[in-house]
Amino acid sequence: MSAGVELDGVTVRFGNFTAVNNANLNIKGGEFFSFLGPSGCGKTTILRTVSGFLDPSAGHVRIGGQDMAGIGPNKRPTALIFQNLALFPLMSVADNITYGLRVRGLSRADRDKRATELLELIALPGQGQKLVSELSGGQKQRVAIARALAVEPQVLLLDEPLSALDLKLRQHMRNELRAIQQRVGITFIYITHDQGEALTMSDRIAVMSDGVIEQVADGKSVYDSPETAFVASFVGENNPFPGKVASASGDSAIIETPFGKLRGLNPKKLKAGDNAILFVRPESLKLGKGPDGSTFATPVLNAAFEGNMTHVFMKGAGKKNITVTVGRHGGTAIPASGENGTVHYDPALGLVLPEGKMARE
Amino acid sequence: MSSRALAFLVPAIVILAFWLMSRWEARQGHDPTHKSFFERNGTVLGIAFVGLVAFWTLFLVTLPYLYMVVESFHPRLPPAKRGGPEDIATIAQYTSFFVNPTDGAWNTTHMYAFVYTIVVSAAVTFINLCICYPLAYYMAQSGTTQKVRLLMLGLIVPYWVNEILRAFSIRLLLASKGLINQGLMGIGITDAPIDFLGNNTGMWVGLSYANLLIMIFPLYNAIESLDKNQIEAARDLGAPWWKIHRDVVIPYAKPGIASGCTMVFMLAAGSLAAPLFLGGPRTLWFTSIVYDFFFQAFNWPRGSAYAFILLAACIAFVMFMLRLFKVKLGEAIR
Numbered sequence: 001m002s003a004g005v006e007l008d009g010v011t012v013r014f015g016n017f018t019a020v021n022n023a024n025l026n027i028k029g030g031e032f033f034s035f036l037g038p039s040g041c042g043k044t045t046i047l048r049t050v051s052g053f054l055d056p057s058a059g060h061v062r063i064g065g066q067d068m069a070g071i072g073p074n075k076r077p078t079a080l081i082f083q084n085l086a087l088f089p090l091m092s093v094a095d096n097i098t099y100g101l102r103v104r105g106l107s108r109a110d111r112d113k114r115a116t117e118l119l120e121l122i123a124l125p126g127q128g129q130k131l132v133s134e135l136s137g138g139q140k141q142r143v144a145i146a147r148a149l150a151v152e153p154q155v156l157l158l159d160e161p162l163s164a165l166d167l168k169l170r171q172h173m174r175n176e177l178r179a180i181q182q183r184v185g186i187t188f189i190y191i192t193h194d195q196g197e198a199l200t201m202s203d204r205i206a207v208m209s210d211g212v213i214e215q216v217a218d219g220k221s222v223y224d225s226p227e228t229a230f231v232a233s234f235v236g237e238n239n240p241f242p243g244k245v246a247s248a249s250g251d252s253a254i255i256e257t258p259f260g261k262l263r264g265l266n267p268k269k270l271k272a273g274d275n276a277i278l279f280v281r282p283e284s285l286k287l288g289k290g291p292d293g294s295t296f297a298t299p300v301l302n303a304a305f306e307g308n309m310t311h312v313f314m315k316g317a318g319k320k321n322i323t324v325t326v327g328r329h330g331g332t333a334i335p336a337s338g339e340n341g342t343v344h345y346d347p348a349l350g351l352v353l354p355e356g357k358m359a360r361e
Numbered sequence: 362m363s364s365r366a367l368a369f370l371v372p373a374i375v376i377l378a379f380w381l382m383s384r385w386e387a388r389q390g391h392d393p394t395h396k397s398f399f400e401r402n403g404t405v406l407g408i409a410f411v412g413l414v415a416f417w418t419l420f421l422v423t424l425p426y427l428y429m430v431v432e433s434f435h436p437r438l439p440p441a442k443r444g445g446p447e448d449i450a451t452i453a454q455y456t457s458f459f460v461n462p463t464d465g466a467w468n469t470t471h472m473y474a475f476v477y478t479i480v481v482s483a484a485v486t487f488i489n490l491c492i493c494y495p496l497a498y499y500m501a502q503s504g505t506t507q508k509v510r511l512l513m514l515g516l517i518v519p520y521w522v523n524e525i526l527r528a529f530s531i532r533l534l535l536a537s538k539g540l541i542n543q544g545l546m547g548i549g550i551t552d553a554p555i556d557f558l559g560n561n562t563g564m565w566v567g568l569s570y571a572n573l574l575i576m577i578f579p580l581y582n583a584i585e586s587l588d589k590n591q592i593e594a595a596r597d598l599g600a601p602w603w604k605i606h607r608d609v610v611i612p613y614a615k616p617g618i619a620s621g622c623t624m625v626f627m628l629a630a631g632s633l634a635a636p637l638f639l640g641g642p643r644t645l646w647f648t649s650i651v652y653d654f655f656f657q658a659f660n661w662p663r664g665s666a667y668a669f670i671l672l673a674a675c676i677a678f679v680m681f682m683l684r685l686f687k688v689k690l691g692e693a694i695r
Binding site for chain 1: 608
């Protein structure tokens with residue numbers, strides 16, 4: 001069984017510091033939901049509030065419609081997978097997995113039966129008698145998942161569980177986690193600062209910054225239609241062109257930037273004179289001349305060949321360079337370093353957003 | 362050759378044997394880059410180092426113990442007769458613990474005192490564990506830095522006071538006209554003063570208090586290194602607080618518990634001040650008996666025999682407990 005999780009005006013303060021500010025969310029039952037943000041943005045605080053280790057300073061957490069105020073972590077229908085896994089080193093793998101059942105008073109025979117089933121689920125059959133220290137990183141990971149699933153939680157909470165693994169294993173575990181989630185059908189709430197993990201696994205993502213939820217949407221929307229400058233700059237690579245809105249008409253706006261007047265979509269309905277930032281992704285920029293209003297020129301600094309593509313770094317207005325990603329068969333020759341390069345883009349792929357905080361590089 | 366001379370000869374033979382072995386090994390596997398101890402430190406400093414260490418291990422540690430071992434296997438004789446024909450090796454001092462040499466009856470007084478000492482020490486160890494475990498857990502896992510520092514100070518400062526002074530101040534507190542009895546009578550709980558010293562309450566309090574720190578620090582060290590996430594993981598999986606302690610904290614802290622218990626037990630069984638100053642008039646503490654043999658009866662052979670009986674019994678008891686709780690000796694003395 002799976003339950004939805006509702007955050008209703010949740011605020012968590014530590015002394016004068018506000019870790020989470022007025023979070024309102026409705027996570028549906030059976031959803032794979034991710035909180036994505038840089039470290040210190042409050043995502044772990046939200047997780048600990050849902051699991052019951054922290055009490056919100058204001059607002060309510062509801063799981064399956066029921067208010068969780070005053071209910072301790074040992075009484076909530078949630079299970080948490082810790083960043084360092086926190087497996088019990090003195091217990092065998094099977095004892096680790098069935099610890100939650102042991103404290104509920106299940107008999108040894110029932111526990112053994114359940115351990116066998118779960119070891120099967122995580123593809124470690126017959127390894128129950130091993131010690132945790134005898135397992136590899138990925139195996140420990142799976143034992144932690146089995147231990148949490150053993151108590152049949154309605155919501156599984158995962159606190160950056162893949163961050164300790166190496167790249168290959170991390171990518172493998174992404175698929176595995178997603179597969180397990182679909183098999184057991186319960187709600188997964190996943191915390192990560194790795195956008196790749198969030199984008200590949202999640203049904204929906206909440207992007208957080210400084211304790212505030214900036215945007216909640218599915219991965220494609222977060223990438224294609226970011227709502228704030230922070231989301232646009234944090235999720236994926238992006239080229240910002242700060243400036244002032246010169247004119248707005250219909251869906252699009254023209255913004256006065258150090259590279260001249262440039263055009264982009266205007267989803268936030270900014271008006272002439274507003275401070276704004278135009279965002280164009282590296283893969284949307286193309287070398288060569290296009291129509292006026294979406295063409296500019298700037299010196300090429302250097303180029304990095306990556307096999308299937310080449311990143312061309314060009315001089316930006318501020319400290320940050322402009323990146324243009326050229327495909328293998330782009331056709332256009334890349335100007336030599338120091339030469340002026342001309343760049344254009346499709347105005348439907350430029351996005352004018354209100355000026356705001358940007359993600360740190 | 363008398364057995365006393367043999368006791369002094371044994372260390373000399375052992376040292377000579379070790380020195381010869383090291384010479385032999387140096388000759389077998391000669392490493393030209395290896396500098397000898399004297400080459401590294403210089404002759405004067407080298408001799409000073411070797412001399413000081415040898416003096417300490419030989420004269421301050423090994424020989425006194427060996428002398429006591431030898432002494433315990435001899436009869437008690439006036440100085441004039443020592444080394445004479447009556448000075449023979451005997452186990453009479455050890456058997457006198459079981460059978461009284463004067464009348465041939467069972468030596469129940471001393472055997473009772475012995476068992477009493479072991480039982481009380483074991484009980485004091487357990488009481489200390491019960492007091493210190495929550496304190497250590499609080500200090501290691503849940504207390505704020507400020508409060509833990511304050512608590513630590515409150516625990517350590519009383520130990521700057523001399524042991525005998527501390528014992529007497531507890532005596533003052535518990536005496537018939539002491540603060541506690543005055544208070545109890547003041548609020549009307551009792552009419553007459555309670556004889557805390559006569560009924561051995563004082564001794565229990567004194568023994569427990571004297572060894573509090575010895576218990577708390579090994580526990581604190583062990584619990585402090587436990588990952589907080591493990592406690593939270595157990596809690597998250599549904600364990601109530603006592604199951605978290607039973608399944609996660611105590612198994613993890615077991616070496617610390619074993620080490621604290623071993624030390625407290627040994628020190629309690631060997632303590633003198635608390636039973637002497639705070640125990641009841643009829644309380645016979647085995648260490649006091651040993652003390653009396655040395656300093657009242659001047660019977661060193663019997664005193665040392667009794668001391669070795671106590672030492673052997675304590676070691677056996679500790680080993681038994683370690684085996685019972687499946688702790689390795691190496692873990693307990695870490």
